Amino acid sequence: MDITEKLLRVNFSTDETPHIKVNTSICDTTCSMKVCLNICPAERFTLESEKLRFVVDGCLECGACRISCDTGAVTWSYPRGGAGVRFRLG
Amino acid sequence: MSNKFDVIIVGAGLAGIAAAIEIAREGLAVCIIERAIIPGEKNVTGGVLFSSVLDDFIPDWKNEAPIERWVAKKGLGMVSEKSLSLMQFEVEKELEDKKAFTVNRNAFDSWFAQKAEEAGATLLTNTLVEDLIIEEGFVKGVKTHHSDGYLEADIVICADGVNSLLAKKAGLRKRDVLPKEIGLGIKEIVSLPVNTINERFGIRENEGCAYEFVGNFLNGVFGGAFLYTNRDTLSIGVVVNLGSVGDTSTNARSILENFKNQPQIKKLIEGASLVEYSAHLVPEIGLDMVPDLYGNGILVAGDAAGFVVNNGFSIQGMNYAIASGIEAGKTAVEAIRTGDVSTKQLASYKTKIDKSFVGKNLKKYRKTHKVLGNPRMGNQYPAVMEGIAKKLFGFDDEIQPNIAEAVKSTIRGNNVSTWQLMKDGFDVWRYM
Ligand SMILES: Cc1cc2nc3c(=O)[nH]c(=O)nc-3n(C[C@H](O)[C@H](O)[C@H](O)COP(=O)(O)OP(=O)(O)OC[C@H]3O[C@@H](n4cnc5c(N)ncnc54)[C@H](O)[C@@H]3O)c2cc1C
Ligand code: SF4
Ligand code: SF4
Numbered sequence: 001m002d003i004t005e006k007l008l009r010v011n012f013s014t015d016e017t018p019h020i021k022v023n024t025s026i027c028d029t030t031c032s033m034k035v036c037l038n039i040c041p042a043e044r045f046t047l048e049s050e051k052l053r054f055v056v057d058g059c060l061e062c063g064a065c066r067i068s069c070d071t072g073a074v075t076w077s078y079p080r081g082g083a084g085v086r087f088r089l090g
Numbered sequence: 091m092s093n094k095f096d097v098i099i100v101g102a103g104l105a106g107i108a109a110a111i112e113i114a115r116e117g118l119a120v121c122i123i124e125r126a127i128i129p130g131e132k133n134v135t136g137g138v139l140f141s142s143v144l145d146d147f148i149p150d151w152k153n154e155a156p157i158e159r160w161v162a163k164k165g166l167g168m169v170s171e172k173s174l175s176l177m178q179f180e181v182e183k184e185l186e187d188k189k190a191f192t193v194n195r196n197a198f199d200s201w202f203a204q205k206a207e208e209a210g211a212t213l214l215t216n217t218l219v220e221d222l223i224i225e226e227g228f229v230k231g232v233k234t235h236h237s238d239g240y241l242e243a244d245i246v247i248c249a250d251g252v253n254s255l256l257a258k259k260a261g262l263r264k265r266d267v268l269p270k271e272i273g274l275g276i277k278e279i280v281s282l283p284v285n286t287i288n289e290r291f292g293i294r295e296n297e298g299c300a301y302e303f304v305g306n307f308l309n310g311v312f313g314g315a316f317l318y319t320n321r322d323t324l325s326i327g328v329v330v331n332l333g334s335v336g337d338t339s340t341n342a343r344s345i346l347e348n349f350k351n352q353p354q355i356k357k358l359i360e361g362a363s364l365v366e367y368s369a370h371l372v373p374e375i376g377l378d379m380v381p382d383l384y385g386n387g388i389l390v391a392g393d394a395a396g397f398v399v400n401n402g403f404s405i406q407g408m409n410y411a412i413a414s415g416i417e418a419g420k421t422a423v424e425a426i427r428t429g430d431v432s433t434k435q436l437a438s439y440k441t442k443i444d445k446s447f448v449g450k451n452l453k454k455y456r457k458t459h460k461v462l463g464n465p466r467m468g469n470q471y472p473a474v475m476e477g478i479a480k481k482l483f484g485f486d487d488e489i490q491p492n493i494a495e496a497v498k499s500t501i502r503g504n505n506v507s508t509w510q511l512m513k514d515g516f517d518v519w520r521y522m
């Protein structure tokens with residue numbers, strides 16, 4: 001089962017403003033490890049024609065990218081109250 | 091709603107709710123602020139809740155709480171590509187005493203929050219706390235994301251979980267936590283008919299299992315997997331150290347897939363369909379990452395304070411969250427009554443924590459993460475166990491060896507020296 005199918009089983013109430021911003025110019029120039037690709041449980045970071053792509057919709061708000069990315073490319077906050085992931089079971 | 095409270099608690103998780111119950115029962119004005127629409131919706135656990143902490147706190151909890159199953163079997167499994175060596179404890183007595191149960195956080199936290207409201211606490215959901223109000227070195231309240239969102243209090247309790255952005259803002263956490271200090275939990279809840287779960291796991295109605303695993307599915311990453319039974323679902327997941335995932339360039343998601351595809355595990359989850367996918371961080375190194383627990387007008391409890399103990403046989407954080415929340419609540423009540431909310435008065439929180447099972451166990455298991463971080467735990471030892479078991483149970487050799495011979499020849503075959511085995515065994519004995 002791929003990640004899209006897994007995320008389809010999760011409820012979200014979407015936010016207009018993204019709670020995470022990724023400065024991909026840093027990713028594409030100075031980051032060789034790209035640890036976010038291996039870490040993000042929702043596979044929100046992908047490489048497309050060698051360029052880093054980040055999609056915030058579907059983020060599980062775990063904070064792993066906040067802690068693991070050490071270049072400062074990730075600006076991380078929680079979504080505004082009431083927005084974002086809604087686990088039915090957890 | 092008034093804008094001024096005696097105490098504001100950030101986060102309606104277990105720590106925050108426990109603190110609120112304690113404070114509201116003493117008749118003080120307390121407000122819990124939660125960013126989710128319903129308490130529990132943002133929270134993920136394994137989750138086995140070791141429940142002694144609830145006994146005195148909510149007298150009738152056993153009849154009221156949304157309990158999935160009472161844990162009757164606990165086990166630690168070592169899995170290799172083809173085999174599973176399981177050390178299992180089956181405890182009838184524990185079932186009678188009802189010491190641990192499996193839980194889903196959405197249901198449990200909602201129930202627990204209702205207890206706080208019944209005690210008189212104000213619950214403000216849908217609200218993100220963005221910052222603390224600090225005046226003349228004292229925390230005086232919080233700023234929420236609402237436009238008129240300033241709320242004042244004499245004490246703020248940060249119970250905002252593992253990512254605690256507030257403990258840092260308050261200057262209680264001096265530096266960012268490092269990847270090697272944090273575990274990433276990735277979890278699936280899969281559904282199966284109640285009877286299938288009972289038959290497959292050899293349990294009766296309401297009885298449950300809690301199994302932890304290590305093995306080569308980890309690909310050399312520090313961590314482990316868990317499998318817990320709920321009423322008509324299973325909780326299956328992995329917790330992997332972020333630093334180790336980075337160092338080994340291993341894909342964290344694939345570790346869970348490896349685990350689910352291991353033949354003996356696959357049999358247990360066969361036919362189950364995915365109900366929910368989730369992820370959450372876990373503080374991993376216990377006492378070595380606990381921040382300052384108090385400041386002028388501020389206390390920190392639960393995951394925000396790093397109060398999680400992983401002793402190799404279970405992850406415990408929920409009971410620590412509740413216990414530390416209760417102690418934070420007591421400290422806040424005393425401080426407000428004496429009219430002194432300075433660090434000097436709030437220091438009694440640390441004394442209370444040190445005296446409780448929270449502080450004692452954090453101290454006792456201080457070095458355990460070093461043992462669990464030993465790469466041989468995930469790689470060689472499951473293979474050693476498999477080898478020994480195969481020899482002793484006669485799968486392999488025609489002439490049955492005795493235990494000593496089986497152990498000796500197997501560890502040799504797996505590139506583990508007798509010295510390493512003894513040293514690691516000694517570490518396990520000392521720290522776990
Ligand atoms: C995969 C996994 C398995 C685990 N297994 C177990 C187990 O089997 N047994 C066990 O005992 N423990 C287990 N733990 C640990 C346990 O889940 C945690 O220790 C426990 O949930 C901590 O509770 P808490 O109240 O401190 O934090 P949380 O439950 O995280 O609550 C924090 C609350 O604060 C809210 N919040 C955060 N920031 C803000 C803000 N700025 N404004 C408003 N609200 C905010 C959040 O929405 C949340 O509701 C596990 C953890 C994980 C991830
Ligand atoms: S680790 Fe950070 S800098 Fe590197 S690619 Fe990922 S987000 Fe960009
Ligand atoms: S917070 Fe977690 S789920 Fe969201 S993008 Fe970062 S790593 Fe992925």
